[in-house]
Amino acid sequence: MTEKPAHVLLADIGGTHSRCAWLINNTPTDLRIFDNDLYTSAEAVFTDYLADSDHAVDVALLGFAGQVTAGRAQMLHRQWSFTQADIREATGARHGVIINDFEALAYAVPLLDSTQVQKCGGGDTEAHGTRAIIGPGTGLGVSGLLWSGTRWVAISGEGGHVTLAANNEEEEALCRFLRERYGRASAERAISGNGLVDIYVFLGGDKITAAQISRAAGAGDSRARHALDLLFALLAGVAGDLALTLGAHGGVYIGGGVARKNLELVDTTEFRRCFEAKGRYSSLVQQIPVFWILDEAPALQGLAYLAQFSIRPEDG
Secondary structure (H helix, E strand, O other): OOOOOEEEEEEEEOOOEEEEEEEEOOEEEEEEEEEHHHOOOHHHHHHHHHHOOOOEEEEEEEEEOOEEEOOEEEOOOOOOEEEHHHHHHHHOOOEEEEEEHHHHHHHHHHHOOOOOEEEOOOOOOOOOOOEEEEEEOOOEEEEEEEEOOOOEEEEEOOHHHOEOOOOOHHHHHHHHHHHHHHOOOEHHHHOOHHHHHHHHHHOOOOOOOHHHHHHHHHOOOHHHHHHHHHHHHHHHHHHHHHHHHHOOOOOEEEOOHHHHHOHHHOOHHHHHHHHHOOHHHHHHHHOOOEEEEOOOOHHHHHHHHHHOOOOOOOOO
16 A cells, blocks of 8 residues: 655644644645544544544644643633644644644734734834734733844734723723623633623523624614724734733734624724824834734744754753
8 A cells, every 4th residue: 555645734723723734845735624523632633634634643733722831732712722743743743833823823914914904004114023922712812023133033922911091981891791701800711702792692692593683783783893893903902012011013913703704893993093103102013014914824834834844952
């Protein structure tokens, strides 16, 4: 029996969807998108993707929407967890590497071309200036990207779980609502798909899905539109805080399905106003450009970039 050619498997494991592709000629190919609700584990997703493939796995590179510590991944929004050893066993890979999904997205940012992003105000980017990356999806992902002098290095963390700051009475009322419901109002509790649902309920609506709210907003429903406006105002404020924290003169890049799917409903003038409302440092933030990421699977590009550096010493 002829052996299958071995390639690098790329996988972006999100809270709602997983995306898998092969890295061939330095390009993600054969992309498939999976609904995570139809699977009991990430390993089951890999089994499905590999079942009819003509390739064998040499190295598996994964971006994972959750905490990644010492080679172990744990998702907050569904009961999925695994180790690098689990990935090797599930895929037959010689090596398995797991990083946070927004770390993978950060590595993609310098590779995105003008068709994959849309600018939202601000000045020019500094060529090697620090980039800030943030994005609402199932949760709220946050990362940064620094230039080392020879290559880009991503900063990974859980910035989506910082305390949510209110900038007006309505936002303060929302924070109280979230604190009463969850004990704490973190940024992710409002700026995410799940957060959009809670904002809609806060505004007096029934509990429906984020997708239903988006569709209603697009059809002219005032409460649904108000919910999205509030989410994007909060996103702008947190993104501006992140820009200040990192000194993001290379720009702020906004990913995530909630942003991408509702981009046509964003009031960009109001977004910039909220982004720049930083008191004595407003003039600094005014110069920082914001870019909406339009590509549906940018994290796979980041994983492809990492593949050129092979396996890090700590990877197994």
